Amino acid sequence: MEDVMALRPVLLCHDDGGTLWPLARSSHPKPFAPVAGGESPFQIAVRCLCVPGSVEPIVVTPERYRFVVQDQLAQVGIAPRAILIEPAARGAAAATLVAAVHIAAQDPDAILVAMPADHVITDPHAFRAAIIDALPRAGADEIVGFDLELEEPDTGRPLPEPEPANDAGAGVVQLQRMRPRGNGDRPRASRPTHMVVCRAGALLAAVTAAVPGAVEAMRAALDAARNDLGFLRMAADSWTPLSRQALDRAMGAAASALPAILRSDTLSDARDWNEIWRMAQRDESGTATIGSATAMGCHDTLLRSDSPHVELVGIGLTDIVAIALPDAVLVVRRSEASRVPDAVAALAAMRAPQATQLPVDNRPWGFLENLSQGARFQVKRIVVKPGAALSLQSHHHRAEHWIVVAGTAQVTVDDAVSLVSENQSIYVPLGARHRLENPGKVPVTLIEVQTGSYLGEDDIVRHDDLYARD
Structure with missing residues (x-):
C-alpha cells in the first residue's frame, strides 16, 4: 500500500468516438458514463489509485469536460492536484507527457502511473498489485507499458508465452522472455492500453531523444498556462503545433519491449458492447440484464435499460445486444458491436441530436x-x-x-x-x-x-x- 501511496496518478479523459452509444455520447463520453452500472470508469480509477493519504491525481482533459471532471471528483470526495486543459486533442501520449512535465517540475524522480480514464478496473486489488510489480522496473528508468490480455486473439497482437514467476502480481501475466509457441498451443493475444508506469524524468528524457523540441514545447505550454476557475489552461500557441503521430511514435519507442500484461479479469478497455457483455454477470444461458430489462429464453445476450420509464423485454434472442435510453434504442448482434460508431456517424450526418447529446x-x-x-x-x-x-x-x-x-x-x-x-x-x-x-x-x-x-x-x-x- 505504501508503494501505491507514493505514486503520482494521471487520468487521461477523452471522447472514444461513440463505441458505447447510446449510453455514452460526445456530450458525456465513456470515461464519465456508468459503464459498469454504477460509478463511471473515471471514478473507479480515481478510487483505486488515490487511496487515503496518497498523492492527489492529475487529470488531463479537453475543455468541454472540465466541469464533469470536477463534479465526478467531488462525488467521490477526492480533490485533484491539477486539472490540465488541452487546447486541442493530441491523444494519450501527449496527455501523458504534459502530465510528466508538470510532475517533473517538482520531482523528476517521482513515479507516475498514467491510464486512460475510459478503461474499467474490474479487480482493484489485482490492479494495484500489477502496478506495484512494475515499480522496480520503473525505478530502473524503464518505461513500463501495459497491455491487456484478450480472450479473442485475432483482434490483438501475438502475446509471448508466460513463464511462472514468484513475484508476479495477482493481476498480471508475468513475461520473462519471448519464446515461440508450439503448433498445438492455444493462440493468445494482447492489445496496448496506453497505460504506463515510469519515472517522470526518464519519460521526458526518452521522448526528448526521439522528438527533439516536443518536451520544450510542452514546458512552454505549461509555463504560459493560466489558472481559470481552478483549471490550468495550457497555452495554445505552444501546444497546437505538436504532432500527435510523432508523439505516439516516441511513446511507443520509449516503452519497454516487454510490457506488463494485465489479465482480462483485472482491467477492461470497454471497447464495445460485446466487451460489456463479457464483463457483465451472466446467467447459465450467458445472458446479462442491467437496469429495467427482462430476458425470456435468451442466450448469450445483453439487455440493458438505463431509464426507469423504459422496460426492455427480450424474448428468444441469441447473441444480441439491446440498449435502451429514453431517447434512443440500439439493437445489434454482438459480433457487429464494433460498427456502432458507424451508426453514430450516420445519425450525425442526419443532424439527429441523439448522435451527440444525452437527454x-x-x-x-x-x-x-x-x-x-x-x-x-x-x-x-x-x-x-x-x-x-x-x-x-x-x-x-x-x-x-x-x-x-x-x-x-x-x-x-x-x-x-x-x-x-x-x-x-x-x-x-x-x-x-x-x-x-x-x-x-x-x-x-x-x-x-x-x-x-x-x-x-x-x-x-x-x-x-x-x-x-x-
Whole structure:
C-alpha cells in the first residue's frame, strides 16, 4: 500500500468516438458514463489509485469536460492536484507527457502511473498489485507499458508465452522472455492500453531523444498556462503545433519491449458492447440484464435499460445486444458491436441530436433534462446545485416560464430580484436579462417552459457568467 501511496496518478479523459452509444455520447463520453452500472470508469480509477493519504491525481482533459471532471471528483470526495486543459486533442501520449512535465517540475524522480480514464478496473486489488510489480522496473528508468490480455486473439497482437514467476502480481501475466509457441498451443493475444508506469524524468528524457523540441514545447505550454476557475489552461500557441503521430511514435519507442500484461479479469478497455457483455454477470444461458430489462429464453445476450420509464423485454434472442435510453434504442448482434460508431456517424450526418447529446445535459451549475418539445414550445427539468447560478442571459427568439417544484430560487429579471419558492412561478419575457441562482443548502428543481419561434441553445446572449463560458 505504501508503494501505491507514493505514486503520482494521471487520468487521461477523452471522447472514444461513440463505441458505447447510446449510453455514452460526445456530450458525456465513456470515461464519465456508468459503464459498469454504477460509478463511471473515471471514478473507479480515481478510487483505486488515490487511496487515503496518497498523492492527489492529475487529470488531463479537453475543455468541454472540465466541469464533469470536477463534479465526478467531488462525488467521490477526492480533490485533484491539477486539472490540465488541452487546447486541442493530441491523444494519450501527449496527455501523458504534459502530465510528466508538470510532475517533473517538482520531482523528476517521482513515479507516475498514467491510464486512460475510459478503461474499467474490474479487480482493484489485482490492479494495484500489477502496478506495484512494475515499480522496480520503473525505478530502473524503464518505461513500463501495459497491455491487456484478450480472450479473442485475432483482434490483438501475438502475446509471448508466460513463464511462472514468484513475484508476479495477482493481476498480471508475468513475461520473462519471448519464446515461440508450439503448433498445438492455444493462440493468445494482447492489445496496448496506453497505460504506463515510469519515472517522470526518464519519460521526458526518452521522448526528448526521439522528438527533439516536443518536451520544450510542452514546458512552454505549461509555463504560459493560466489558472481559470481552478483549471490550468495550457497555452495554445505552444501546444497546437505538436504532432500527435510523432508523439505516439516516441511513446511507443520509449516503452519497454516487454510490457506488463494485465489479465482480462483485472482491467477492461470497454471497447464495445460485446466487451460489456463479457464483463457483465451472466446467467447459465450467458445472458446479462442491467437496469429495467427482462430476458425470456435468451442466450448469450445483453439487455440493458438505463431509464426507469423504459422496460426492455427480450424474448428468444441469441447473441444480441439491446440498449435502451429514453431517447434512443440500439439493437445489434454482438459480433457487429464494433460498427456502432458507424451508426453514430450516420445519425450525425442526419443532424439527429441523439448522435451527440444525452437527454440529461450536465452543466457546471447542475443539469437540465428535455421532457417535451413541439413546433413552438419546449419543456425542461432544471436542477441547480446549492450555491450555483446560471449565467445572466437574454434570448432573441423565446420567452420562458419557470415553475419551482423544490427548493427556493433567487431570480433576476432585468432590474427586479425576487425569491421564488416551491409551487411558485415567474415569467421571463422575450429579450429580458435574467438569471437564476440557488442561495440555499438544497438543490433547486424547476420546470422551464420555453415558447417562441426558435428554441435552439445557440439563442443565448451571456452578459455575465460565473464559469467564464462564451
